[in-house]
Amino acid sequence: MELTLNVRRGGTRRSADDSHQAYHVDVEPETSVFEALVKVREEQDGTLAFRGNCGVGFCGDCTMLVNGRQEVVCLMPVGKAQKDDEIKIDPIPYAPTVKDVMYDAKRFIWDKVNSFSPGVVFNGVEQVTEEELSPVRRAMRCTMCGICDQGCTVIDVNLDFKGPAALNKVFRYVFDPRDGRAKERVVEAGETNGVWDCVHCWEASDHCPFDIDPTHRIMELRDRSVRLGVKSGTGNRQAARHYNAFERSVEHHGWLDERNVAIQSYGGLIRGGLKMMPTGLAALRRGKANLLPHRKRPGASAIKALFARYREVTRTER
Numbered sequence: 120m121e122l123t124l125n126v127r128r129g130g131t132r133r134s135a136d137d138s139h140q141a142y143h144v145d146v147e148p149e150t151s152v153f154e155a156l157v158k159v160r161e162e163q164d165g166t167l168a169f170r171g172n173c174g175v176g177f178c179g180d181c182t183m184l185v186n187g188r189q190e191v192v193c194l195m196p197v198g199k200a201q202k203d204d205e206i207k208i209d210p211i212p213y214a215p216t217v218k219d220v221m222y223d224a225k226r227f228i229w230d231k232v233n234s235f236s237p238g239v240v241f242n243g244v245e246q247v248t249e250e251e252l253s254p255v256r257r258a259m260r261c262t263m264c265g266i267c268d269q270g271c272t273v274i275d276v277n278l279d280f281k282g283p284a285a286l287n288k289v290f291r292y293v294f295d296p297r298d299g300r301a302k303e304r305v306v307e308a309g310e311t312n313g314v315w316d317c318v319h320c321w322e323a324s325d326h327c328p329f330d331i332d333p334t335h336r337i338m339e340l341r342d343r344s345v346r347l348g349v350k351s352g353t354g355n356r357q358a359a360r361h362y363n364a365f366e367r368s369v370e371h372h373g374w375l376d377e378r379n380v381a382i383q384s385y386g387g388l389i390r391g392g393l394k395m396m397p398t399g400l401a402a403l404r405r406g407k408a409n410l411l412p413h414r415k416r417p418g419a420s421a422i423k424a425l426f427a428r429y430r431e432v433t434r435t436e437r
């Protein structure tokens with residue numbers, strides 16, 4: 120079939136009216152978009168820049184926008200991609216563009232993955248059964264195409280968010296029975312721009328063409344984090360104090376003592392008290408606070424028992 124590939128041309132600067140160059144090719148409908156681009160580069164224009172590697176959907180490198188949709192183009196036949204015998208090809212939106220439709224994979228994905236020290240740190244377990252490894256098998260099939268990141272609604276507003284692709288990689292090691300760094304990894308993944316910044320919109324799972332379900336993997340990392348007793352974000356001392364004060368308040372009173380949590384979060388009675396004094400006085404003046412001691416809620420002892428039970432269970436799981 121005869122087709123026109125309209126391919127975005129240009130350097131790093133992107134704009135709404137990026138120019139596109141038309142290349143006419145004669146290929147079979149089953150030919151992949153990637154193969155068609157290779158044909159253009161080999162026969163018509165050696166300067167055309169795009170990413171691609173394995174050509175069989177294994178490496179996830181050849182991610183592009185095809186008629187506005189993110190695709191791993193080696194898996195996309197031109198016969199399916201074309202509209203009126205034309206295919207418009209653009210670079211993926213959130214990754215920095217290097218040239219034409221080539222994106223900067225290092226900044227877009229690999230720097231984030233590398234920040235989690237990928238690679239099993241051997242813990243001495245030499246043999247594992249298939250059953251023991253089964254939780255990570257699915258995550259291991261990830262091609263790092265980054266299409267989940269392109270669909271991510273958090274990356275849309277914060278490019279520093281580690282994103283579902285990198286966090287799926289963390290999951291792969293945390294749940295590997297041969298890895299000895301599970302807790303450290305969960306701590307790292309729980310810091311700013313990590314698992315707790317996910318808004319569970321499930322777009323990542325909807326976008327993944329390989330059924331990895333990365334949003335679920337993020338939820339499982341959160342669950343493991345709670346079970347390991349990891350207080351995420353504690354690299355920030357104020358956040359750590361806030362966690363502890365919040366926990367102590369609910370454990371002892373059955374509900375929040377907001378006044379005391381605020382004071383403890385800012386460093387305790389003297390420092391926190393001084394810091395919170397203007398707010399406290401304003402709240403008193405408006406009748407939104409009082410000086411009475413904080414009371415326990417009805418059923419507080421049952422809540423305290425829940426904390427004790429939680430500690431007992433998580434101690435055996437750690």
Ligand code: SF4
Pocket residue numbers: 179260261262263264265266267268283284287326327328329330331332333
């Ligand atoms: S989880 Fe799916 S969409 Fe995300 S990088 Fe891996 S294979 Fe691609």
